[in-house]
Amino acid sequence: MRRHLRLLAAGATAASLLALGAFTQVTTASAAEEPLSQGRAVTTSSAEFTWSTGANAVDGDPGTRWSSTSADDQWIRVDLGSVQSIDQVVLDWETAYASGYRIEVSDDGAGWSTIHSTTTSTGGDENIDVDGSGRYLRLWVTERATQWGVSLWELQVFGPGGDTPPTDTGSLLSFNKAGSASSSQNDGTCWLCTPDKAFDLDPASRWAVSPDTGWVDDGWIAVDLGATAHISSVVLQWDPAFAAAFDIEVSADGAAWQTVHSVTDGTGFKQTIPLDADGRHVRVHLRDRSGPYGYSLWEFQVYGTGGAPTAPPAEPADPDFEDLDLVWNDEFDGPAGAPADAARWTIDPGLPQNNEQQVYTPSGNGFHDGQGSFVLEARQEEREGRQYTSHRMNTSGTFNTQYGRFEARVKVPEGRGLWPAFWMMGSDFLEGRPWPYNGEIDIMEFIGQDPTNAHSTLHAPAYNGAGGHGGSYTLPDGWKISDGFHTWAAEWDSEGIQFSLDGRDVFYADKDEVESTRGPWVYDHDFYMILNLAVGGDWPGPPDASTPFPSRMLVDYVRVYQ
Template sequence: MFSNVRFSSRGASRLALLACLVLSPMLLLGQPQSTFAATNLALGKTAVASTSENADFGAALALDGNVNTRWSSTFADGQWLRVDLGSVQSFNNVVLRWEAAYASSYRIQTSNDANTWTTIQTITNSDGNVDDLSISGTGRYVRVESITRATPYGISLFEFEVYGNAGSSNIALNKTTSASSSENAATTANFAVDGNVNTRWSSTFADGQWLRVDFGSVQSFNRVVLRWEAAYATSYRVQTSNDANSWTTIQTVTNSDGNVDDLSISGSGRYVRIESVTRATQYGISLFELEVYSGSIQPTVQPTTQPTTQPTVQPTAQPTTIPGNCTTSTNIALNKPAYAWFYESKTSSPAQAVDGNATTTRWSHLWYPSGPANAWLYVDLGSTNATINRVRILWESAYAADYQIQVSNDRSNWSNIRSVVGNTQTTNDYNLTPITGRYLRINMTKKGTEYGYSIWELEVYGCNAGNPSYDPAPTPLTGNFSRVWVENFDGTSLNMNNWAYDNDVHVNGEQQQYTSNNVAVSGGTLKITARKETANGYPFTSGRIFGLGRQSFLYGKMVARMKMPVGEGYWPAFWMMGANINEVGWPGNGELDIMENIGYGNWTSGALHGPGYWGAGSAGGLVNLPAGQTTGAWHTYAVEWDPTYIKWFVDDREILSFTRAQIIADYGQWTYNNPKFFILNLALGGEYPAGYNGCTGNPLPAGCAYFGVKQSTVDSIVAGNGLLEVDYVEVWQKPAATTQGAQYLPLAQQEN
């Protein structure tokens, strides 16, 4: 079972996955770029909003310091959220951490009475990532007011933060420091108190290391913040002194996890020292920042990752004379074909790791918290005679802790030329004994952060490279279709060689509990029935079946003959998911929605969901049935799936299509060259239906019974009309489908 990664389209993409899937490390929740003396004045304060989607997305959740909760408005224009700071406050930084339903344009406003508002900044081009605004203002109330929604949904914020001093200051900032040791001249003690999280102090690789700060005079304080780099102390002491000789331990920490340690701790002294007791790694200890606060303190929202560290060294442009097999050594990977297992979006493809730009373009692997550690990126040097004597990797902050540098002449058999364990650096530079090989690969096996992997630039130095081109794009399959598999739903029970019950799924804000009792086979059809009965806290029961581990298919024409209930809030679907979901997660496995309906009798929809394009940004569309026809009658729904295109059909009428080239150019990675399994289900309510029928908010509008479900649909279910019926499911394939791309092998990430 994979309940936390089995998702239907749209709603799942927006709700269940946003906090845990495909956000880039570059865009994730960085602390405002000022000194850390600022306090989030909005944290835990009273919040009021124009509307809330439902009780689970109230305004207070945008001020709770938890990026796993959020405020979400109803699906309408003109929505706003305001915070009451409790008194007139001055601030100089506003941070908006948007969910996928964001405002592309909005106003930041202040007021002293919550009636008369002054606009202090208007944003017209938000991209829905974290908006970190350097903006000064004064007022008791601060409001964000949407002008233009970016999606059909409302607007939604994980966190709304307003930063000011609030009587607190970092008394360690830019003070004199001393340390037991420093790893090198670039990581000396002063970098731990410079207010810049792109610099750090790092000790030598030994026990008993310490860092101290001199305030210049005796000071009182009530908070100490340690922003650890990956080389951290699992246990350490915080100590004070008035003479730098006699030390008093005011707190001992024994269980640090290496994230930000924010300690409420009172003390007094001229000096504060951090003394390591136990190292977490074989390296020393390293701090991006040591902060000591005095004054009236409110906890600040801690960043979930350190802000992106830009590499300071640019790629070498001029050849360097070296000994060995090469007279001169240049970057032979520059602008060569590059390939990766996955890439996050069309703006983070493998080609961007070898384009010579180490500051603004990069390759980025998929990210989600429980995602697999394995990933790879390789470059084609064009010749088996290519000589390699140096490899330089400029990681973005999402680096690999463990990885291997490998070479191959055939992309199947790889030889390790360097194994790296316990890396904590974002620049790795290795001089190698010269070796030849056409392909050089970085094979990543352990993440250095909770995120995926990202490389600004992969440089391979040597000589004798060729001039390769990207692999040719696949060609369409040839020959005639023949039926290779059919499920006629004969007999009196579900064929468990083809299907399994998929009951443990609770996503998208849906209102049903799936059970096997709601699935039946009789009279030659599959019957999935929705019932108005409470189960596991949900007001309805329904059914869902899937073929993972039973039947999976690669390419062909996938057909189902179905009829479905009509009523606003029904959500039947016939769709496919990549069978490698447990290895690579969603959406890296690729989701193919053959037919999706939300209770309207005159239209259905189809979509593709992959890395960088999912939810409201998926590749798909709505399809109207011919006049006089209804989804409540029998129709065939199908896709024709080829290595080069996917086409949708209703009753053999083509209604939608995308080519592989279109997806790569306009959306991102093509993840439809791997076997996929079928899913059939009847959901009730949730975010996708609610976005159209308006059944959202608290209280719900008149005519609505539940989130995304109309009262008339409840009446339909009670009357026994909540039935999804499937006559058959068929797979038709061309002969070449069994020989072309028979396993998941990512193709070139560019079209020729």
């Protein structure tokens, strides 16, 4: 299980403050019985903070929690992996509880049955006896007890199945299979968005219907599995242009279609639909648009047995973060004035992106200090029509890799308009794939006029720029981060990315949670590392008379473990 730390952000609600130090262990049905919900995939209506996501309510840790935004009709849903008998639900509420709610179950995540409801809850620890069954369980809040949202330390689901593993869904049958669609978009907004893009296992490419004849409600996308198959599930990763209503259909010949599942309350993002059907062709028949545009899917995956599957490329094994080896490093112990080691680093001219004001020079602004650190120095000097110079370098020409622990010990400079960073770019950027489709992992960003905060953020096609998925954090004592060296790290595997500062976990990006609430996860491929010190730009704004020049970003070391 990944490690999580509950942080109190500067804007925490009064409910959060009241609850500090008031952790209570949830009473479970049996001390020896693990909940059916433990560690399962969760989706929610909202999350108050980046660190209070739904996964925290099923992690077995009574010190982490899910909290919603301050709005009505909030909900949390857990996928139990397979249809289970359910006889008890345990709720451990934080101070911001629900006085009215209902507990619902569903076999398919579409049609719901209520197995318990109340309008008189008093919060605290609730042990609720129920009699129901389903693969999905949803807690739907009908009335908040406070002016804040709702918040749960733990949601636990029990039943006679114990910790029954999910039903075997078979293998992926649709990878690189022939696709067809009612139409396809091909313009400046969505270039070559053809059906095959939904079956290529590339979460940054997509299919979209064409706007040429106007957006209409009726449309479809289909895949030929190559041979008859038994279909156990379909996974849809929607673009924001999703279907509010659609049918899943199968066919033996691609002509006569049978509906095997219908959805009338589509939620977009990632939908996993369990099926028990047979056919060679599978089609999503789109009935009702969720907005003014057409339909678009990043991924349409079919799982089952039979067919004529093509094996997808093998992914590297997940690292064991308790037993890692150093595979790449630079300790920056070169002589004073020496440039970066060309066997490790490529000098990066960058681009004038984000309205930054510096020119990255190939030499002069990056050098060893002779005391075990590398210096990236920003200077106030005119070059190429700009008023500042600085340095940027990366490992694109020497080291590209997937998964592991990426770590740097850095001293950041303080001053308005200064923007140091330690980050990673998807290596397919080098092959022409534009940002943010290649993916970006910001392990550390720092804004010089905000010296007590640092930031870790992910950027992808569906969430980027100011809408990136990430978090800000401070030192435990509230001291300035710019006062000394600190170690930033990211532990990255197929389940997510754990960011830390000085060994303290500060933000976790969970793959399942991101796919279910933000959009595609575009990080399962090679990346390279970047160090830079920008001046100005959209986020920090320009420097002013108080900004010290020259300003130095000092890097003690960079290390990668796998």
